[in-house]
Amino acid sequence: MIDAHIHIEFGEYTPEYIECMVNTALAKQIKELRILDHTHKFIEFKPIYDIIRLDPFNCNWYDRKRPVPLNDYLNFIVKIKQKDYPVKLRFGLEVCYFKEKEDELRTILNQYDFDFLIGSVHFIDGFGFDLSQENWEGKDINHLYRRYYEINISLIKSGLFTSLGHPDAIKLFEKYPDYSLTETYYRIARLLGEYNMETENNSGLIRYGFPYPGLNQEFLDILKKMKVKINRASDAHKIEDIGRMFNQLEI
Ligand SMILES: [Zn+2]
Ligand SMILES: [Zn+2]
Numbered sequence: 001m002i003d004a005h006i007h008i009e010f011g012e013y014t015p016e017y018i019e020c021m022v023n024t025a026l027a028k029q030i031k032e033l034r035i036l037d038h039t040h041k042f043i044e045f046k047p048i049y050d051i052i053r054l055d056p057f058n059c060n061w062y063d064r065k066r067p068v069p070l071n072d073y074l075n076f077i078v079k080i081k082q083k084d085y086p087v088k089l090r091f092g093l094e095v096c097y098f099k100e101k102e103d104e105l106r107t108i109l110n111q112y113d114f115d116f117l118i119g120s121v122h123f124i125d126g127f128g129f130d131l132s133q134e135n136w137e138g139k140d141i142n143h144l145y146r147r148y149y150e151i152n153i154s155l156i157k158s159g160l161f162t163s164l165g166h167p168d169a170i171k172l173f174e175k176y177p178d179y180s181l182t183e184t185y186y187r188i189a190r191l192l193g194e195y196n197m198e199t200e201n202n203s204g205l206i207r208y209g210f211p212y213p214g215l216n217q218e219f220l221d222i223l224k225k226m227k228v229k230i231n232r233a234s235d236a237h238k239i240e241d242i243g244r245m246f247n248q249l250e251i
Contacts, residue, residue, distance in 0.1 A: 002032040003243050004200050005094070005118060005165065005233035009037060013076035015083065020239050025087045028243035032088040034116055034231075039095050042070040044108055048101045052123050061131055074112070090115035094165055096122050097155040109160055118200075119155045120165030124148050130208070133173045145170060145177040149184045156191045163198040164188075166235065168216050172208045185219045189226035199228055203245045204235025213245040220250060 003025065011017045018035075025033050039045040046067060052058040077091045092114040095105065109117065122128060124147045127135065148170045156164060167188060192199055201220065203213035214220070223230055230251040234244040 001028075001030045001243070001246065002034065002231050003030050003234050003236070003246070004034045004163065004198075004231035005202060005204075006033055006035050006236045006242055007037055007094070008035060008073075009041075009237045011239070013072055015080065017239075018080055018085070018089070021242060022085050022087045022089075024239050024242045028246070030087065030243050030246075032090065033242070034090045034092060036092045036094045036116075036118060037073060039093055040065050041067055042073065043067045044070045045096075048096065048098060048104060048108075051098060051100055052126050052128065055126055057131070057135065058123075058126065058128055061128065070112075092116035092118060092162075094118045094120055095161065096120060097151065097158070097161075098123065099151060099154045102154070102158050102160070106158070106160060116162045117160065118163045118165040119158070119161035120169075121148060121151045121155060124151060124170075129170055130172055136173055136175060141175050142177045142179060145179075145181070145184075149181075149188065152188060153191060156188070156195050156197060159195060161197060163200060163231070164192060165200065166202040166204060166233075167199050168219055169202075169205065171216065172205050172210055174210070181216075182218065182222075185222040186226070188219075189223050189228050192223075192228045193226055197228075198231060199223065200231045200233035201249045201251055202233040202235050203249055204233070206245065207235075207237075212248075214249045224251075 049062050053062050097119045124144055201214040206213050232246050232249045234241050236242045
C-alpha cells in the first residue's frame, strides 16, 4: 500500500521526523510514502502567489506562512536518500496551480528534479475555497464548480505534474451544483489518461468535517472505468494521520 500525499508541514526536516513517519507506515502496513510540502512553504514560489495576495483575506493567509528557502527541503532530501529505510520514500511538492502563472511555474519547476509533483487547485480566480466556509456566502456555486474544473483541466494540460491532487476537493463544505458533473468527470478521467497522470483518493476532507473520506462514488467509478491510476492519499499534516481511513478508500 502507498500513501501518496503526506505533508511535513508542521514537522521538521530531520531524520528523526522521517523515522517517526516510517514507523507509523510500518504499523499501518504501508510500503511507500510520498512526502511533500506545499509550494506556499517556499520563498522561491512567492511570486506565484502575487495574484491571490491582492485580496486582503488571502494576503493575511499567505503572510502567516513564513516561507523558507527551498534548499532547506532539497538538502534534507539528499541527506535522507543516503540512508536505508524499510519503507520506500519518495519526495515531491504539492504545487498550487494558477493558470495565469503557468509559465512562471514551469520556469521554477524545471530547475529541480523531484520524484513526483502533485498539482492541486486551491484557488478559483482568487477565491481560496477551502480557507473559510463563510467566504462561500452569496457565491454562485454552479459558476465555482465550472471554473474549478476548467482550472483542473488547464492543470492537466500544462503537462507539469505527475498527479492531480484531490480532484473533487471543492465539495468540502457540502455545497453542490444543480447541474450533473458526469460529463466533467469523464473529461477529467480522459485527460488524465491522455497526459499519463495519476490521481488520488484522498481522505483529507475529513479534517473539515466532511461526512465520508475520499472521492465522490460516481467520480471514482468513472476514473476506474477509464483505467486512471489512483493512489490512496491521507493528506496527513501530522504523522498520526498517515494512512488515515485507508480501509475505507477504494482504488
Ligand atoms: Zn491540497
Ligand atoms: Zn495536501
